[in-house]
Amino acid sequence: MTTPHSGVPERSVVDRTLRILGAFDRENRNLTLSGISRRSGLPVATVHRIVAKLHAWGALEKCADGTYRIGLRLWETGALAPHAALTQAAQPHLVDLHRRTSAAVMLAVRDGVDSVCVSFLSDDAHGVTRRDEVGSRTPLLDTTVGLVLLAHANEAARRESCAAAEAAHPSRGTVDAAALRTRLAKVRQEGYAITAPNPRLEGHGAVAAPVCTGHGTVTAAVAVMTPARFLQPMKLVPQVRATAEAVSRSVRTDGGRMVRIGA
Numbered sequence: 530m531t532t533p534h535s536g537v538p539e540r541s542v543v544d545r546t547l548r549i550l551g552a553f554d555r556e557n558r559n560l561t562l563s564g565i566s567r568r569s570g571l572p573v574a575t576v577h578r579i580v581a582k583l584h585a586w587g588a589l590e591k592c593a594d595g596t597y598r599i600g601l602r603l604w605e606t607g608a609l610a611p612h613a614a615l616t617q618a619a620q621p622h623l624v625d626l627h628r629r630t631s632a633a634v635m636l637a638v639r640d641g642v643d644s645v646c647v648s649f650l651s652d653d654a655h656g657v658t659r660r661d662e663v664g665s666r667t668p669l670l671d672t673t674v675g676l677v678l679l680a681h682a683n684e685a686a687r688r689e690s691c692a693a694a695e696a697a698h699p700s701r702g703t704v705d706a707a708a709l710r711t712r713l714a715k716v717r718q719e720g721y722a723i724t725a726p727n728p729r730l731e732g733h734g735a736v737a738a739p740v741c742t743g744h745g746t747v748t749a750a751v752a753v754m755t756p757a758r759f760l761q762p763m764k765l766v767p768q769v770r771a772t773a774e775a776v777s778r779s780v781r782t783d784g785g786r787m788v789r790i791g792a
Contacts, residue, residue, distance in 0.1 A: 545571055546579055550588070550603075555664065559596040612638055615749060616648045618779040619740070623648055623751070626772040630765065632755040636740075636776070638748065639678040642686065642693045644669055647749070670694045670704070673724045673735035674752040680716035681739055681747035687713070721770055723762050734760040738773035743781040751776060 552560060552568035562580060566573045580597060583589040587602025607613070619636050627634040633651035637644040643666045669675035669682075669690045679690055691704040716722045721738040737752035751773040753765055 542579070545569075545575060546583070549576060549579055549583070550599075553599055559592060559594075559598045561596050565597065612647050615740075615780060619648060619749075619751075619776040622772050622775045622779065623650055626751070626753065626768060627651075630753050630755075630768060632753040632759075632765075635674060635752045635754065637672075637674045637678065637750055637752070639669065639675075639682060639686075640666070642669055642690045643667060644672060644675040644678055644750075668693060668697065670709075672752075673722045673737040673754075674750045676713065676716055676722045676724070677737045677739050677750040677752075678747065680713040680722070721766050723760075723766070732757050736760075736762060736765045736769045738766075738770045740773050740780065741777045748780065749776070 548569040548571060549565055552565045557564070557568065560568065562573055562576055565571075565580065566576045569576065580589060584591055584597070584600070587600045589597045589603075590600040591597055615638070616636065623634050623636055627650040631652070633649070635646055635650075636648040637646050639645075646663055646665045646667075649662050649665075667675060669679040669686075679687060687706075687709070691706055691709065694704050721736060723736050724734055733754050734757040735752050735754040737750050739747040740749040740751060741747050751769055753769055755765075
């Protein structure tokens with residue numbers, strides 16, 4: 530029989546389960562039970578019980594050394610997200626851009642004050658651009674692709690991004706909001722953004738352009754990244770914009786499945 534408080538334990542279990550899954554990240558792909566306990570802040574006994582259920586369902590896999598990692602079942606579920614359809618529609622165009630430019634190519638979407646890489650192509654197996662591999666999350670103000678996404682976001686997102694940047698890098702001082710608005714307005718007007726060199730990418734520069742749905746909403750951004758000495762804006766800008774437009778057309782003709790991506 531359901532009691533007035535029957536929902537409380539269930540919400541607590543959901544919260545604990547999410548904390549366990551959230552313990553895994555790019556630097557912690559494999560974790561022991563004690564590691565999960567430490568990173569999630571939950572008792573080992575609680576972790577053991579919930580991990581057993583997640584393992585049985587397939588959300589977590591147990592490795593030969595006794596550690597756990599994200600499981601295939603969770604990946605299959607994630608593949609149902611709209612961004613997976615976006616990536617699938619964009620991939621042929623990204624591959625073509627990579628082939629024509631020999632540069633690293635990225636497709637990213639906005640999540641709050643961060644850009645999240647959903648596709649990345651590069652022949653440089655040891656280059657600094659590896660930090661932008663699929664699944665990486667970067668503050669919008671730190672990258673060219675982030676500037677494009679922020680340029681087409683609302684004012685609240687811009688304020689949040691400035692506040693987040695100031696909190697993350699207090700030594701840099703206050704972000705010049707007026708200068709940022711001017712820069713973002715230029716990005717919107719010109720239809721692309723360029724940074725070269727980019728200190729974060731250790732001498733690498735980039736060109737990025739927006740991907741739009743049929744409603745004119747910017748859902749993603751395409752970028753190419755290359756060492757600053759090889760950056761040729763006059764050559765790359767038309768290619769990146771053409772690719773972004775091709776991806777936009779693919780998104781608009783994909784049966785409407787992706788027009789709700791982004792916010």
